[in-house]
């Protein structure tokens with residue numbers, strides 16, 4: 001069941017890439033395994049998945065020792081500053097950096113441990129009250145502050161688009177984030193690259209890929225409803 005779902009999601013991504021004139025290898029599928037038990041992750045692993053997304057540090061820490069060590073764990077949920085020290089060294093990327101205060105905390109903990117941390121800035125493109133993230137007009141100032149952090153490296157942007165019935169409604173949001181990333185990338189800021197665009201979930205990843213996503217975060221479409 002999980003293998004069939006993965007095959008189907010992968011096929012949908014590939015078709016969207018071809019339509020958009022992109023190479024399927026440009027898009028990493030992150031299997032969002034939050035709330036799902038270890039045996040389901042083992043099934044996804046057996047089917048070839050190496051990138052897993054979790055929204056709680058606790059869950060990464062609980063699952064990681066139970067599973068193969070070549071898994072790349074992605075922290076995709078809102079991160080509290082008091083959890084930062086635990087996520088460092090346990091996730092390959094923090095997608096959900098939504099404030100300068102959080103970025104500062106990551107820098108402080110990374111410096112203590114003498115490690116480098118790759119991050120994405122979460123952008124609330126749709127300006128939803130209920131969502132975390134920088135407003136688009138705040139991103140550049142954040143980038144200009146974080147670029148000087150020696151242990152924190154901005155690799156791109158992330159967004160959680162609104163929950164909609166028709167994914168076409170989110171196309172403009174993905175397009176906007178893509179264009180924004182291109183603009184920042186062109187500035188050639190030291191210690192900042194915009195190669196990663198983490199956008200698209202079960203309901204809208206196909207549209208996100210057409211609009212330039214390099215990482216899609218799919219949970220329900222792989223593991224079923226939560």
Ligand SMILES: *Cc1c(COP(=O)(O)O)cnc(C)c1O
Nearest residue numbers: 032055076201202217218219220
């Ligand atoms: C849960 C979650 C997802 C996956 O959502 P689905 O709709 O189940 O695919 C993606 N991104 C984030 C940040 C999430 O919290």
